[in-house]
Amino acid sequence: MIDHVTFAVSDITKSRQFYEKAFAPLGYRIAFGDEGRFWAFDIGDGLFEIMQAEEKGxxxxxxxxxxxxxxxxxxxxxxxxxxxxxxxxxxxxxxxxxxxxxxxxxxxxxxxxxxxxxxxxxxxxxx
Missing domain, CATH: 3.10.180.10 (2,3-Dihydroxybiphenyl 1,2-Dioxygenase, domain 1)
Incomplete structure (x- = not known):
């Protein structure tokens, strides 16, 4: 079973705002995160995560x-x-x-x- 998937994004603030709005009808909400670094959305049996892309990391x-x-x-x-x-x-x-x-x-x-x-x-x- 997939536990979580993480996507690197170019603008963590913009992506957070996008996913919060896009996921609202599905009932998916932020479970935890670290401002400016990453956010994890609870999607039921797993997590969908976004992280700030870095040149090297x-x-x-x-x-x-x-x-x-x-x-x-x-x-x-x-x-x-x-x-x-x-x-x-x-x-x-x-x-x-x-x-x-x-x-x-x-x-x-x-x-x-x-x-x-x-x-x-x-x-x-x-x-």
């Missing part, structure tokens, strides 16, 4: 995160992607800067898109 213009069921699957995805030719963009591990239970890895696909496998729930014996 850790995220590509398109970012897709796949929600998986265990930390082991995060690691397995990472290894399989590297074996298939992906470039490392962040080894599997905790990402407490997102949420306390966030665990993820990041790879760049053959076109340079940032692909993530992640889980965001307390460890219930699955590691």
């Amino acid at each position: 850790p995220l590509t213009r398109v970012h897709v995160a796949f929600r998986v069921k265990s930390k082991a699957l995060v690691r397995e995805f990472y290894e399989a992607a590297l074996a298939a030719g992906a470039e490392d963009n962040g080894a599997p591990g905790p990402r407490p800067q997102y949420t306390p239970d966030y665990y993820a890895c990041f790879v760049l696909d053959p076109d340079g898109y940032n692909i993530e496998a992640m889980i965001d729930q307390p460890d219930a014996g699955q590691s």
